[in-house]
Amino acid sequence: MAMTLTSPAFAHEGVIPARHTCDGEDISPALAFSGVPSEAASLLLVCDDPDAPSGVWDHFLLYNLSPATPGLPEGLPEAASYPGGGLSGKNSWGRTGYSGPCPPSGMHRYIFTLYALDMRLPLPPGATKRELLRAAKGHILASATLIGRYSRR
Numbered sequence: 001m002a003m004t005l006t007s008p009a010f011a012h013e014g015v016i017p018a019r020h021t022c023d024g025e026d027i028s029p030a031l032a033f034s035g036v037p038s039e040a041a042s043l044l045l046v047c048d049d050p051d052a053p054s055g056v057w058d059h060f061l062l063y064n065l066s067p068a069t070p071g072l073p074e075g076l077p078e079a080a081s082y083p084g085g086g087l088s089g090k091n092s093w094g095r096t097g098y099s100g101p102c103p104p105s106g107m108h109r110y111i112f113t114l115y116a117l118d119m120r121l122p123l124p125p126g127a128t129k130r131e132l133l134r135a136a137k138g139h140i141l142a143s144a145t146l147i148g149r150y151s152r153r
Contacts, residue, residue, distance in 0.1 A: 003035040005114040005144040009074070016110060016148035022102030023152060025075075028060065032071035033114060037141045040067035040116035042085075044136055046129055049101065051108040058129045059110065060098045061089025064120045080125035087125045089132055096126060101150035112146040 009029035010016050018024040036043065047060035062072075065086040078097030081087050088096035101110050121127070121135045 001035040003037070003114065003116060003142040003144040004033070005112060005146045006032045006034075007112075007146060007148070008032070010148045013147050013149065016101055016150045021100040021150055021152075024100075026098075026100045027075040028072065028098035028100070029148075030072065030074040031112065031114075031146070033069060033144075035142075035144075036067050037116050039118060040141055042117045042120045043067055043069060044115040044117055044121065044132060045072075045112065046115075046132070047098075047110060047112045048129065049103070049108050049110055051103070051106070053104060058089075058092040059100065060112075061091060061127070061129055061132060063087050063089060063123070063127070063132055067116060085120070087123070087127075090126045090128050101148075103150060103152055105152075107149055107151040110148045110150060112148070114144045114146075115140050116142040 007029045020029045043065040045062040049057040091099050093099050117136055117139045118141055119139050
């Protein structure tokens with residue numbers, strides 16, 4: 001079975017509701033994971049915006065999540081670490097936790113990617129996406145992607 005990443009808040013390629021953006025409550029959407037390989041030791045979640053004018057903008061980074069995690073609840077609080085050993089990375093605003101879509105103009109894509117890894121990443125809280133992906137290289141067992149779109153009014 002292929003690993004999947006879905007959200008009850010929006011369909012793949014659908015519009016992200018304003019409540020999950022800077023125009024609303026700016027809370028993280030609920031996410032559901034399935035098909036995680038049994039040999040996975042941890043999960044890594046990355047959400048970024050490849051359409052940002054200054055280059056790819058990182059919105060949400062979580063790592064060392066338990067592979068038994070069925071997903072994430074809506075409105076995950078900002079924290080350096082989470083129950084079950086999950087850690088929060090530093091986004092492009094220099095903060096840990098979720099910072100939602102806030103495009104300066106036009107429709108942007110927000111790509112949520114879930115990676116199943118064969119190890120826990122040996123990084124402290126606050127790692128950057130670059131550090132996370134470098135540490136994960138060669139350890140990715142499976143991945144799944146969910147794309148949402150958003151444009152400010």
